[in-house]
Amino acid sequence: MISLPWRQGAPLILVVDDERTIREMLRQEMEREGYRTLTATNGAEALELCQKNLPDMVLLDAVMPTLDGFRCCAEIRRWPGCEDLPVLMITSLDDEESVTEAFSVGATDYIIKPSKQIHWGVLRQRVRRLLQAYAAMRELHQRSAQERKLTQITAQVRRSLDLATILRTTVGEVQELLQVEQVAICEFPPLGEPRFTVESPSLGWPSILHAPLRVRVPQDHSGERHTLDWLVQVRDGDEVTGDSWYGELIQRLGMQAFLAVPVVLGERLWGLLTAHQYSTPRAWSPHEVNMLQQLTMQLASAIQQAQLYQQLEAANGELQRLAAFDGLTQVPNRRRFDEYLVQEWQRLAQEQGALSLILADIDFFKSYNDTYGHVAGDECLRRVAQTIHQVVSYTKGLVARYGGEEFGVILPETPLAPAMTVAEQIRLRVAQLRIPHQHSPVHGYVTLSLGVSSLLPNSEAAPAALVAAADQALYQAKQQGRNCVVPY
Known part of the structure; x- marks a missing residue:
């Protein structure tokens, strides 16, 4: 026959x-x-x-x-x-x-x-x-169609730099390629047990998502050894016992046919690409197995590429964070202050919301440095910065180191009265730190002078107007004896 x-x-x-x-x-x-x-x-x-x-x-x-x-x-x-x-x-x-x-x-x-x-x-x-x-002609046509589909899948997989997208694309396309009831990917993390993390639409069959794979994964094998150990083909689930890792999985989920192809990154077994048939047994042709082996090699390259991209993105993100933060006080720096001020000015000009600014200056900080030294001065700056940050953390505001001993607080969608309340809370909280300042003419502890301004941004004005107003209010606070809050 x-x-x-x-x-x-x-x-x-x-x-x-x-x-x-x-x-x-x-x-x-x-x-x-x-x-x-x-x-x-x-x-x-x-x-x-x-x-x-x-x-x-x-x-x-x-x-x-x-x-x-x-x-x-x-x-x-x-x-x-x-x-x-x-x-x-x-x-x-x-x-x-x-x-x-x-x-x-x-x-x-x-x-x-x-x-x-x-x-x-x-x-x-x-x-x-x-x-x-x-049969020969149909198989030739089928193989030709599968090869074209495999080329398309490979291109799709290699096109993305997002790992989740790569894995979802793979299982969905392989399901269509093999005309199988379910396709999944099991990841083998360096620590922890292997688990299925991605699956194609189950179409009424049991979900394998997050199902554990009860097996010990050797880490000292070569890539070739992994291929030999983890390439599994089961055409009839009734013929396997629960003694093997795949037999246990097949019996637990009621599969009739199972195919697993390893995904190897370098010499490390990264995971498995698996295909499952629940309704009937199924023979896996050598051509199908070969196609999945080709695909997993491309998938491994795409995974490595996505991982490198993620690492690069993380490194770039950290560089951007470092570039936007003051290394001493660990609050945003003047560069970030300027960027955020322009950004919020433009946004609120469209939304017609108020934008307030607080400029705070440590009273007689040069005298503090001369008395206690620069190491103590740096610690003082850190404590003051973190205290201001704690107060402002309950708002939508941004705290930044504006100058040597000067800090700026940008408060979007905040009119003058609430901004004055925030400024007064900042002044009181810094005073409560009770940082000794014996040569301060104002107080025996470190204090702040604060100027507050508030405007409704519009396209005819510039953010510099808000800064100039707050700076003028700060000047008035110093003229009035310091350790106080003055509005513009």
Whole structure:
């Protein structure tokens, strides 16, 4: 019996003949050969059966009522997917014109039954040969389509730099490529147990997401050793025991067929790409396994590329953070202050919201440094900065080191009165630190002078107006004796 790789079960042959005796003889002979059969008495009935159950071959009489074999064959050939379907005409017509017409309408082969008798040996050989050729051609077409699909999947996988997107794309596309019920990826972290982290749509089958893989993963094998140890093909789940890691998984989830291909990064086993069939057993062809092995090599490269990109993004993010922060006080620096001020000014100019600014200066800080030294001065700056940050953390504001001992607080969507309240809280909290400042003319502890301004941003003004107003208010605070808050 011929095995057709793209179908389940024995080939299906449609026998079409209006003579009951011949029809039954053909059916019985085909079934003795191990084929499945359907029968029809005329061309019209044959077309109806073809539409409902696409056969792998048609044995067709030429002379029939209602719709003869010639017109029936021509109609079959017009259907999508039936261009190469084997149609073997078996007829008593032995004239050259009939033979020519048979081939002209698309018959694959032609057998004459002299005196209503059939040469069974010849028929069996013809059927076997045509099915073999059809199977080979269909497999070639299938492989060609799969190769094109594999090229598309590889391009999609390599195109992305986001690991989650890469993995989701892989399982979805492989499910379509293999026409399988479920595809998943199991990751093997350096620490912890392996787990399935991505799966294709389950289509009603059990989800394997986050299911543990109860196996110890050796880390000292070569890439080739990993491939040998972890390449698994199970065509019938009933034939495996729970002794192996995959047998336990198959039994736990009720799988009928299972395929696992390792994903190896360098010498490390990164994970597995797996395909599962729940409804029926399934044989995995060498071509399918080879395709997935090719794909996992490309997937490994894409994973490495995504990981490097993530590391680069993290490094760039850290560099940007460091570039925007003051190293001593660990609050944003003047550069970040300027960027944020422009950003919020432009936003609130459109939304017509208030923007407030607080400029705070440590009173007599030069005297503090001269008295206690620069190390103590640095510690003082740090404590003051963190205290201001704690107060402002309850708002949408940004705290930045504006100058040597001067700090700026930007308060978006905040009118003057609430901004004054924040400034007063800052002044009181810094005073409560009770940082000694024995040579301060204002107080025995470190204090702040603060100036507050508030504007409604618009396209006709610039953020510098807000800064100039706050700076003027700070100047007034110093003129009024320091350790106070003054609005503009």
